[in-house]
């Protein structure tokens with residue numbers, strides 16, 4: 001409705017309000033008897049509707065916007081990943097800590113910090129007097145970092161033949177160690193930070209229980225598993241589409257110090273086979289320095305959405321996160337875009353996806369909600385009716401007609417109310433945030449292929465080597 005954004009809303013007579021709240025109640029009743037599994041979510045919508053039907057009516061064409069119907073919580077596929085990662089961490093931390101280890105050199109001592117240890121008790125264990133603890137701590141401001149001891153930390157002592165401390169060394173992390181070295185004045189403190197080298201690592205896994213468990217077993221870290229799910233998030237619905245036998249290959253950057261992996265960088269390339277269909281991804285940084293993932297042949301992983309789901313329509317109300325209502329003096333959001341068009345005008349799916357709902361939904365009237373991969377969701381409200389074959393659970397292709405313009409639900413004229421969500425957050429479908437990445441430009445295509453082809457070839461090679469060695 002064009003009036004909506006600029007003018008004060010019409011004042012509805014009381015009888016109209018009553019009738020409208022009656023309609024809302026009836027719709028809600030209908031929702032309650034739906035034999036559907038997401039009745040819970042609909043109940044939330046219901047309570048929102050009944051709270052203030054009058055306010056909804058004064059809002060705009062779609063009073064239904066108050067109850068953002070696509071807001072229901074979805075069980076996250078990552079909940080499991082989270083759990084198992086924590087478990088892994090716990091087990092890693094509970095390794096036993098031996099007390100004192102004598103080393104080959106008689107003037108070298110090593111102590112591992114145990115519960116209750118202080119710098120004094122550790123000095124005592126290697127036979128150093130209490131005075132030398134004070135001497136050490138007083139020698140340099142930073143020396144007190146040696147008293148911030150962690151359970152399991154190793155302290156290495158070098159003593160001179162007289163039994164005096166000449167060097168104290170400890171690794172604080174995989175990348176950092178601290179030392180104190182005796183000099184004329186006392187002890188000099190030093191911090192050594194190792195610079196990791198970066199190499200690429202390969203991992204291959206087959207899913208037989210959950211993605212998180214299979215990825216962990218294959219040796220893929222929690223955060224890389226999350227990254228992989230996000231890279232393929234458009235094509236694969238990791239919440240619902242994962243099947244036993246799905247498999248993945250990943251080449252990623254690994255940070256190494258002294259031959260030990262201390263951290264990971266980004267995924268460089270990956271392949272995911274979901275129910276027999278294989279998707280590829282290659283990370284590419286263009287000449288402007290922007291990194292993004294592309295398919296092996298250079299198409300963007302994020303496929304373009306149709307920007308306008310209705311042809312020959314005009315925008316009658318834009319997206320707004322909130323504006324002060326001139327009469328109600330309240331902040332109100334319109335989390336979608338309205339397209340006014342004659343009754344019966346076809347409405348098209350903005351992208352490939354799965355129909356989560358094709359049915360009535362409160363004030364939205366006849367509504368279609370489409371899930372696009374893991375990340376995106378679109379909603380189409382107030383439809384006159386649904387196109388043939390479009391029903392809850394069916395799949396739709398981009399551009400496929402899903403229904404027709406109408407004015408069902410709480411609507412005052414024929415229009416489409418269209419919402420777009422990214423990871424559960426409403427975004428303006430007309431805004432830049434939804435602008436999808438373009439394929440590799442012609443000018444960079446050769447450079448891209450020079451990077452992607454060796455990565456793909458390496459995944460092929462590593463996978464066959466791994467499979468061969470597993471068979472032995």
Ligand SMILES: [Zn+2]
Pocket residue numbers: 061062065317334336337338416417418
């Ligand atoms: Zn609207």
